[in-house]
Amino acid sequence: MANTKTDEKLQKIAKDLLESGEVSLIIGYTKGSNSQRMRPLFVTRTEDADKLSFSPNAVQDLAVFLKKAEVKKFGKIGIVVKGCDEKAVNALIQEYQISRDNIKIIGVECNGVIRQNIADKGETNVSESTVYDKCLICEEHIPVLYDFLVESEEPKLVLSGKVKPYSEIARLESMSSEEKNAFWANEFDKCIKCYACRQACPLCYCSRCIVEKNTPQWIDTNSEETGNAQWNLIRAYHLSGRCIGCGECERACPVNIPLMLINEKMAIDVYNMFGYKSGLDINAKPVFGVFSENDFNDFIK
């Protein structure tokens, strides 16, 4: 497929950065295993920069690679990010996982990415019924922080309001505890404990995850109802107030557990309680790193 203008701009930026030695690695997208898929590309030589590309199929959050030791070794890194992914970069900077000085952010304006499972079936149209829910609530079509910006050629996403993103959350909230419990028990029953949700998450960077700690064994190892519920609860808790909503966990999940219903609910509630949204400001302190004397206190006797 021919290069689009977006692709050419990306390639130019990458070449310049590599040639000037400002970075030693560019993480970007390239065409994937079928015409409707994109995949990560690691560019270290200028001649490979021609393979860089972007499209509404660029679903991956490339910030996930910033936590990998093999990638960190490269030192100064340039990374191609959509608005949502860029928030993950911010959160990583906020939590001192990477340094702003070591990262060149190549932001691309994004007007929504097509859900991968329907793209695989041939869907090419970007519309409110084909993109991820995260795109419908997106307020960062242009990344909040970038060193370079590549504007989009795609038309803006038109929202009629007919498709309600994350509408299940409201339905769940209105349920009784028994009903909620039954809903999640059914969902978690599917879990096979592959931990793809953790691995795909750019913010799950612990060198040793809580499930891998066994003295004591906090999370039961079984992938039956008990172990699965414990794992999913703790995963969600550890991301509360940190999740930037890229939805990679849900996309990676091989058994389709609606993990974003949990992450998004927690993001909403953390905002309501503490007025904090993750990944918007690299100078802000993480929500659980600070406190206010006037914090929500109603639940405490």
Add this chain to the structure above:
Amino acid sequence: MEEKYFEISGENLKSFIERIIADDFEVIAPIDKDGDTFYGKINRFEEANLDILLPKMSYKEYLLPKTETLFEYSFSGVNTDIKDGLESVAGANQKRVIFGGRPCDAGAGPIMEKVFNWDFKDEFFNERFKNLTIVSIACEKPDNYCFCTEMQLSPESSYGSDVLLKKAGDKYFAIVTGEKGLNLIKPYINLFKEITKDKVPAENDWKKLFEIEKTKSFLDKNFEHNYFQQRFLSCIGCGVCTYTCPTCHCFDIQDEGNLKEGRRIRNWDSCQFGIFTLHTSGHNPRVTQGDRYRQRLMHKFKIYSEKFDKYLCVGCGRCSRNCPEDIDIKEVAKDLADMA
């Protein structure tokens, strides 16, 4: 037993499935669920989605459950009582049928059987395998991720199936490969019409994209090759490839319980996890994700075949379709074959 050949109309196939369900068989088939297709229990024939190429997950869990109790223990005073987990597996689910799977999935059973029986006999696996009857449907249109032909099977292979159905218009040809398949259809034999082998259309001439022997010969010589570290920089170690794979069988053994009672279980595990080979001393033979993905390739295309004469891969392509970072194992295997 020699293979037997039958013809069955689409309508009769439907009544066959509905009659075995009525006769208390647990029928597992591809069903539409959560926006994708998964294997699950059906109560009516219509619930099965027979048009889909492959469900997202394999039916491995019916052979090797994601969590299996090996035994239960309880302490009473100085005594320890042990309840053998095999007791609950033995004889259970004798009437379980996998219906509508594909030849690749069916091929996984006999391949895995080898590792579970090469010296010590794993009766947990054997019992489940023995009690599972597999009725597969041959593929008409493999997709770009499929490479069963390269993996010594084919979209029409009957290896591992007890009954293989081949669609021809609105009827099916049925190849019954052994006693197990025959026993399943015997009570309903009036729905089938026995035919001779020559009536069954010959297999298509499926083209191979690469020779797997070449992939192996590359792996034989190039353990330290730079390809692995570079190519798998994009691997995030999520393990989805191993968990959705019909032949990946690595497991972990863990205890759950307290000083009164508990159990020892085995859970699915994955070579893609950093702690898979981490020693107590802190030494880890496979440090990078490149090392770990290489191990998966080695195990599939080299180690297993050297040990058990079969490649540990049926070419279903699930690992490629489900990989969040779009690592295509067919492409990788071809790359390696080209470099050999």
Add this chain to the structure above:
Amino acid sequence: MEDKDLKKENHVDVKVAEAGSYDPRIIAFVCNWCTYSGADLAGTSRMKYSDNVRVIKLPCTGRIDPLFIVEAFKKGAKGVLVSGCHPGDCHYTSGNYHSRRKYATFRDLLGYFGVDLDRVEFSWVSASEGNKWVSVINEFTDKIKSMPGKSTDIFTKK
């Protein structure tokens, strides 16, 4: 206490003392400086409170990881209480402020997963509030006792 004994203690049974009476186990995680002293005061003042509660003392509410709550439920507790110093009184200046944020979020998440929030209680009890400790415990125990069999926690095998 030896490690081994601790494990024995950890195994919490739901005792059914007599037919009809329900004797649930409740775990209270308390901070060393305020609530534990408050409980101590209640004890030395010979105030009586429910014996369903097992108190586990930690340095500060900031040290009480939500994992502990899960662990208690996992091991069969029917109710979990977390208690520490009043805002502003923390021995370590701000441990309770930090934990308040964490618990607010965690409690929210538990509720979303369908855990009956009546089973998780938080309180501030100072070293001088022996009376408050007694009333918190007694009310909480009564509440837990009033919902026998109604277990919606998702951490134990059904």
Add this chain to the structure above:
Amino acid sequence: MENIYLPKLAEIKEIIQETADTKTIRLTIDGGGIDFLPGQFGEFSFMGEGESTFGLSSSPLRKEFFEFSFRYSGRATSGINSLNQGDKIAFRGPYGNYFDTSKMKGKNLVFVGGGIGMAPVKSIMEYCLDQRDDYGKITILYGARSVNDLLYKNIFDEWKKYKDTELIVTVDPGGETSDWTGKVGFVPTILEQLPLKGENSIAIVCGPPIMIKFALKSLEEKMGFDKADIITTLENRMKCGLGKCGRCNVGSVYVCKDGPVFTAKELESLPNDF
């Protein structure tokens, strides 16, 4: 139909506190030892805390019991560590291959052990000592990080009593105490100072990977040992011990079934995955 994952219960006869974090446990099943060969291992567990793999460290010829040594470090070992004399321990095994003693008959033997790696060496060494007349000169080199990390201190004298048997004990530089009379230096360094020749000799080496690497080098290059005459045991992470769980494979070798005992020659043909 047999459940291959089902352990037997063994009774703890004696616990020897070797170092601050290492113990040797002496076990019996039905009042006696078990049949095994030197170099084999077993799966030990305290139920509820998980299984751990340890080499059997006693001589198979001492039939009245069997032993293993372990270091307290994780969940499974903390469970085993909490047990007392008379308690029961769950045991599966013996598994794996063993030292080919027929090849060793009549030859000079060099045993090299480092740290807890001395445990499997002890098994084959005591096996040879028990049949002392079948072998030539025996040299035992044992090293640990510090004096306090030395295992089997209480039986050093016993080993030395055998005829034509030399025991050299060393600790890493900095690990010695003021009253230490043994050597000071890393195992490979001390090994090179010994007057050993590769002819008619067999070396048995076990220890941390880095020690093995350098010890093999010294034996081959400085002393002229043939690769086939250097035997070591691999300590890969294992779970099942039965060649099923897929954790321990190195190349097409399952360490739990085809190993853990390999000659340096065999190791050379394996990929660097251990």
